Amino acid sequence: MKLTELETHAERLEHLREIVKPFRERAMKAEAEGRFPFENFEDLKKSGYPALAIPKSFAGTGISLVELLELQVEIAKADGATGLGIGWHMSVMKNIGENDPWPDGKFNKLAGEVIEDGILVNNAASEPASGSPSWGNLPLTTAKETESGWVLNGRKSFTTMAPILDYFIVSATIEGTEKVGNFLVSRKHEGVSVIHTWDSVAMHGTGSEDVVFENVKLESDDFLEYRPVGPKPSQGWLLHIPAAYYGVALAAREEALKFSTSYSPGDMEGTIADIPSVKERIGQIELRIMESGTFLFNTARKWDDGDADVRMAMREELGVAKLIVVNKAMEVVDLAMRIVGARSLSAKNPLQRCYRDVRAGLHNPPMDDITIQQLANKGIAEFR
Structure with a gap:
């Protein structure tokens, strides 16, 4: 069954979770061998995933931005790099398809190849x-x-x-x-x-x-x-970037909870999850996950529901969503590694890859300093 043949978001999400189960182990093996994780992307292509973001006007599934991000999070939770990678294709399909700036029939032809053959574009x-x-x-x-x-x-x-x-x-x-x-x-x-x-x-x-x-x-x-002259329009599709790092944060959270609820050193009753200091860190992880997830998906929901004027005015919010999610994801990974301890630095432990991967978010657009400057300019202009 292809994802494009399923009718509801819940069905697509459940099926995708099955598809991505092998991704984490494969990605770790491919990285150790210094090669690209072709198998992950081939599975996504076979499932019809690359066509989901193509608008219905081009015979695609036309999923919303909120649904796209929820699906992207699931992929990135299994493997951040696969999630970030396929996210670029998905966002290009959604952005070009919805704005349709290309000559007549050009995107329609490309969309047909994506739907029929699962071709990838970036x-x-x-x-x-x-x-x-x-x-x-x-x-x-x-x-x-x-x-x-x-x-x-x-x-x-x-x-x-x-x-x-x-x-x-x-x-x-x-x-x-x-x-x-x-x-x-x-x-x-x-x-x-x-x-x-x-x-x-x-x-x-x-x-x-x-x-x-x-x-x-x-x-x-x-x-x-x-290339258009003048200020760029707001780009809601770039929220696929923070969605990938939110997925990495969820993966780190899972590792911390799995370890803390199963590890009992010595003759300790219960597990380390019952230790107040560990419980404090788990609570701090939950807080950051809740904060970043709420801002990310509320921003995407506003984009989905907004008209052209609303979307045009969302530039700062989109940048803030990326800044908040990436920085809180780094904090989540750090807290998770403090819970797991030295084991988190083992080459076999997924947390060491979460630690490396999450840092890349600082170098994806928009950069934090640009977002802060935009907020400052907006605040000053409104006050004046």
């Missing part, structure tokens, strides 16, 4: 020299227009899921101009190559490798859109 935007597009720099990757289409040259970094992506949405400076365009590039094109550069100790399983485009010949209709 943006390729960051670069080794010019950095993240959030800095506003022109990409060093260039696209030259020809009589028959375009020729693409450049190198992208931090391209999540690069080992398994079918298509890259590539940002490039139009040669001879200061305009930036987005292009849809198949990995099957001659001149496209993935270079193994991803040596991160956090979220290693995202496979965020470099991708090189060397004289890649594109058709005219592979051009998708120009």
